[in-house]
Structures are given as C-alpha cells and as structure tokens.
Amino acid sequence: MSFRLRLHLEELPVYVPGATFPGAIKLASNEVTFGPLPSVQRAIVDSLASINRYPDNGMVELTASLAKRYGVTEDEIQVGCGSVSLCQNLVTITCEPGDEVLFGWRSFETYPLATRLVGAIPVQIPLTDELSYDLPAMADAITDRTRLIFVCNPNNPTGTIVDADSLRAFLEKVPSGVVVALDEAYFEYVRPSQSQAYDAIELHREFPNLVVLRTFSKAYGLAGLRVGYAIAHPEIITALGKAHVPFSVNSVAQAAAVASLDADAELLARTEAIVGERTRIADRLRAVGYRVPQSQANFVWIELGDSTTEFADAARDAGVIIRPFAGDGVRVTVTEAGENDTFLTFAERWAAAPSTA
Numbered sequence: 001m002s003f004r005l006r007l008h009l010e011e012l013p014v015y016v017p018g019a020t021f022p023g024a025i026k027l028a029s030n031e032v033t034f035g036p037l038p039s040v041q042r043a044i045v046d047s048l049a050s051i052n053r054y055p056d057n058g059m060v061e062l063t064a065s066l067a068k069r070y071g072v073t074e075d076e077i078q079v080g081c082g083s084v085s086l087c088q089n090l091v092t093i094t095c096e097p098g099d100e101v102l103f104g105w106r107s108f109e110t111y112p113l114a115t116r117l118v119g120a121i122p123v124q125i126p127l128t129d130e131l132s133y134d135l136p137a138m139a140d141a142i143t144d145r146t147r148l149i150f151v152c153n154p155n156n157p158t159g160t161i162v163d164a165d166s167l168r169a170f171l172e173k174v175p176s177g178v179v180v181a182l183d184e185a186y187f188e189y190v191r192p193s194q195s196q197a198y199d200a201i202e203l204h205r206e207f208p209n210l211v212v213l214r215t216f217s218k219a220y221g222l223a224g225l226r227v228g229y230a231i232a233h234p235e236i237i238t239a240l241g242k243a244h245v246p247f248s249v250n251s252v253a254q255a256a257a258v259a260s261l262d263a264d265a266e267l268l269a270r271t272e273a274i275v276g277e278r279t280r281i282a283d284r285l286r287a288v289g290y291r292v293p294q295s296q297a298n299f300v301w302i303e304l305g306d307s308t309t310e311f312a313d314a315a316r317d318a319g320v321i322i323r324p325f326a327g328d329g330v331r332v333t334v335t336e337a338g339e340n341d342t343f344l345t346f347a348e349r350w351a352a353a354p355s356t357a
C-alpha cells in the first residue's frame, strides 16, 4: 500500500520490544525493584474509584505540590506523560524541519528519535574519553539553526556527570534564545563531589533558557504510571502546555505522584542502598578488568566494543536481561544485592573465559 505518510518516517526505526522470560532478572530499564510504598498504593487504590471521570488536565494538585517542593511558581512547571513526552514536546515547540537539535552521543535514545520525528536534524557530539558530555565541543557546534540542546546529567547510558563549572561555562556560551534541556532523570542518585555539585533550580533562575527535566519513573518507582515534569521559564511552560496531549497524565498517575512527594524522605532513603551497591559492583567489575566509568545513576556502563552483543546474549542465558548497545557496551541496572550478585557472578565468569561463561 502507499499511504500519504510523511516521507521521513521511513528512516525511523520500528520499535522492537525487549525480550523477557519468566523469572528473568530485569536489569535493562533502570527501574527500582521495590514496589510502591503502602501510602502510595493506598492513593492509587483510592483514585480508582473515580476513573470514570477524565483526569485533571491542568494537573493542578501535582503542579502545586511540585511548585511548593521546589520553591518555584506553578507557571514554571509542566507535568507530562513521563519526561520522554516532555523531551518530545520540547522538540515540537522549538523545531521546524531542518532545524538542529544538539546533544552528546552516546546518550538517551529518545533524543535522536524525537528530533527526526519532526524532520529536525540531530547533531550528535561524541562523549569525552571519560565517556561524559563534552560541553566545550557542544558549545562549538552551535549554529544559527540550533534550536534545542539536551544535556543528560547523569548521562544515560554511561552514568557520568559533568563538572558544575563546565556546565556554567557552557550555559554562558549558549545564545540566550536557545533552549537547553537539562535531563536529570537520575538526579536522586547523584552524590556529587564538590566540583560536581550544582543546584539546577538556581541555574534555571540565572539562565531563563534552561529547562530542568525530572521524573517519577526512576528513584520514585512509578515507571509504570508515566509521570515526569519540566521546570522552566513561564513562556516555555506555556508553549509546552500547547503541545501537551490532552489528558495524557492519567488520574491514577497524578494521585500516585502527589502521594510520592508526601513520602519523599522514605522513597529517597531507598537510593542509599543503590548508591552503595553501585560502588561495590563497579569495583568488582574493574577488579576483573572491565572498563567501567564512575556512575552517578542507578546503572553502570561496561565498555565491551565488539563483544557487546555476545556478552548480553550470554547474560540472558545466565538469567539476566541487560541493555546492549551493539559495538559499544552494555548498561546494567543496579538493584538489590541478590540480583546484582547474579549478574556479577556471570560477569566474573565471562572475564575469566569469554564466550563460555
């Protein structure tokens, strides 16, 4: 058949769901293994009684909770159906076909897809040797056609973060009209050194073109409900509101997110164990020769080059699903000690005798 679809869609890949099997240890998607807290579960159950109604399309209660939490005004916040939808909408509100979206590479897979979907051009700047965003090189790559810049910090999939000084120096170089999206999906797992510490909300005040993206999917454990948010200048928020798919943040998700903010301390306490495990895993992997950059997220990156696919297939045969990036490396979610040990046992066997592990 030949339908009148947009031509450049042909260049976009078709989504292929990741394979899974009963009993698999799922370390491919950076989720938490803990289920929702009892208080959050209660809010979810209570909200079910009114799902015959449309959700609040203004997401008023959640927006107010977030504004209070961050000390910003409600017109500086847009809630979205996961922060991926906000990434997509940022492209939609900034780019005409042929415009450029700048980001580091390798990085979050949504950036090039969202960019190409509207016919804009992804400009991918290679990571540094330490596998972190090369902000000076990105500043040099800005052109008259640059409309949007993604800075993924910590970077998915390498886990690295940039220095606060280099982030500030970068923001000073970006023309004030170019929107910079600081994607902090893993913010709650960051334990910065002094030189890495910055306050994104303060930076947003100082640089009105800075959009801070955060999510309830990772540390808050609500990946299945789809809630993320942007903190930005009211003008950008207004534009994001126009691109928002009506009612796409459902009422159960809104209730769960509000309850999660109320249980903040308890949820964030859970990140401590992950941070401890992250160090333990990285140390063990390095001890047997793997190259693992310093991660500030709830996953580690293992550089494997041409062995990547073989390694991931063998891990799957050992019962562990991880995320391969062919020719490059794998991303492995850090969860609780038992699951991590199953992966480590496999990885140590592989290091001793690749392909027979």
Ligand SMILES: *Cc1c(COP(=O)(O)O)cnc(C)c1O
Pocket: 081, 082, 083, 084, 085, 108, 152, 156, 183, 185, 214, 215, 216, 217, 218, 223, 226, 227, 228
């Ligand atoms: C997981 C992730 C997101 C957001 O996910 P949502 O579930 O859509 O909120 C955004 N950016 C990065 C880099 C991520 O890894």
